[in-house]
Amino acid sequence: MPDTRDTTAPAPLTADFFDPACPQSAMPIRIGEKWAGMVVACLADGPRRFSELKVPLRGITPKVLTETLRALERDGMVTRTAYPETPPRVEYELTDLGRTLLGPIQACREWAAENLPALLAAREAHQEGLDRR
């Protein structure tokens, strides 16, 4: 296999990021904000209740969790089922479309597990370089 990194200049960039009408096509999982990926991951094993989701997402406010779930619902990623009981019970579950997100999310989490230490080390080294000036 030849070295793909030749000494000549690489081909001109013919990016298509914006052609498919999606400015975020490289990173669609950032559906709106920072919690969506974690919420989807929490729903991987089956339906969950509102307060059940708050536990692992520690610190998330009800408002933000609601907004995140509404955005995911709007995009067809989760379904919301309210049971007319007292006390009320609401369950959120991934749709088939939502489950397709688990692949990319898992890829990202594995990346983090493997490479986050290196990232943090690089960041710290960089900080030291700044401190020594």
Add this chain to the structure above:
Amino acid sequence: MPDTRDTTAPAPLTADFFDPACPQSAMPIRIGEKWAGMVVACLADGPRRFSELKVPLRGITPKVLTETLRALERDGMVTRTAYPETPPRVEYELTDLGRTLLGPIQACREWAAENLPALLAAREAHQEGLDRR
């Protein structure tokens, strides 16, 4: 293969999102903002110059591109090489660590290619549901 979705309640959530000291461990590629993933993708084929990167990321302002590149540099994802010429020339290139990002990014882009239409359709259907009220 048995159905993994049993009728009993799924196991309690034992999320580890925050245990590894990284609140974003599920989504580290969102290193800071929305452009980082696209910038890394643009660097996939070799070093690129500042103004070369601006083309595919159409509309990005120099300020934001600089900030994005600095953040990636700080985290050890790209190197910055300035050539003392006139006119000045600066090249950005992925490090080995930065290249590990290409996998997850590619997974996300493939997800978008396959499922973005469904997402947009769901969003539109949801909007119609609201309109008809």
Add this chain to the structure above:
DNA sequence: CGGGATCCACTATGATACTG
């Protein structure tokens, strides 16, 4: 329990103009 309503703070992103 599962939110909705307000108000507030921060940060990412952007437009514009200028410089080594």
Add this chain to the structure above:
DNA sequence: CAGTATCATAGTGGATCCCG
């Protein structure tokens, strides 16, 4: 060319209180 400086804005996240 490759940025920096300044200003302005909007999206996001959060605190707090309230309700069916």
